[in-house]
Amino acid sequence: xxxxxxxxxxxxxxxxxxxxxxxxxxxxxxxxxxxxxxxxxxxxxxxxxxxxxxxxxxxxxxxxxxxxxxxxxxxxxxxxxxxxxxxxxxxxxxxxxxxxxxxxxxxxxxxxxxxxxxxxxxxxxxxxxxxxxxxxxxxxxxxxxxxxxxxxxxxxxxxxxxxxxxxxxxxxxxxxxxxxxxxxxxxxxxxxxxxxxxxxxxxxxxxxxxxxxx
Numbered sequence: 001x002x003x004x005x006x007x008x009x010x011x012x013x014x015x016x017x018x019x020x021x022x023x024x025x026x027x028x029x030x031x032x033x034x035x036x037x038x039x040x041x042x043x044x045x046x047x048x049x050x051x052x053x054x055x056x057x058x059x060x061x062x063x064x065x066x067x068x069x070x071x072x073x074x075x076x077x078x079x080x081x082x083x084x085x086x087x088x089x090x091x092x093x094x095x096x097x098x099x100x101x102x103x104x105x106x107x108x109x110x111x112x113x114x115x116x117x118x119x120x121x122x123x124x125x126x127x128x129x130x131x132x133x134x135x136x137x138x139x140x141x142x143x144x145x146x147x148x149x150x151x152x153x154x155x156x157x158x159x160x161x162x163x164x165x166x167x168x169x170x171x172x173x174x175x176x177x178x179x180x181x182x183x184x185x186x187x188x189x190x191x192x193x194x195x196x197x198x199x200x201x202x203x204x205x206x207x208x209x210x211x212x213x214x
Contacts, residue, residue, distance in 0.1 A: 005048040036061030101125040
């Protein structure tokens with residue numbers, strides 16, 4: 001029996017996933033969470049075998065950060081990212097935080113079941129538009145060498161910077177202080193090893209940040 005924790009901020013999606021997955025006799029849903037913080041708490045309490053993790057979660061803690069924290073406290077837990085994001089930078093970050101699987105929400109149920117079984121058995125299972133050859137290369141690489149280590153909030157800020165938003169406009173849009181925006185920008189530049197706004201814009205264009213929706 002594979003014990004699974006569902007993490008998604010939409011109740012109907014969680015309920016649908018529960019019905020789908022519990023149709024397989026090998027799977028037992030041991031809990032549900034709608035925020036990153038609650039997912040970390042539930043993972044510590046319930047000790048699931050697999051966490052099925054959405055990325056866009058409310059209250060400031062995204063699925064990547066939650067996955068990383070869960071892995072710290074529960075290194076044996078397997079993480080499968082379930083999301084609509086199909087861009088390379090999201091797949092790269094999933095690898096960076098140690099996710100064992102990554103599939104899209106428009107995948108059929110049998111693929112989701114296969115992902116859970118495969119990661120439970122100790123394998124990696126990534127099915128995206130990124131070629132399997134590239135994904136295998138990333139999985140074999142040192143996570144520190146992957147170019148994107150930004151959180152979803154930092155990626156959102158990069159996108160707004162490229163679109164020409166001022167610090168004040170970004171603060172108002174994201175409901176944070178100007179000082180917090182400035183701190184995020186400093187962290188972003190340090191993480192990416194960049195020295196100028198021009199370099200940041202080039203990085204964002206290359207990684208298709210303008211195509212991302214938050």
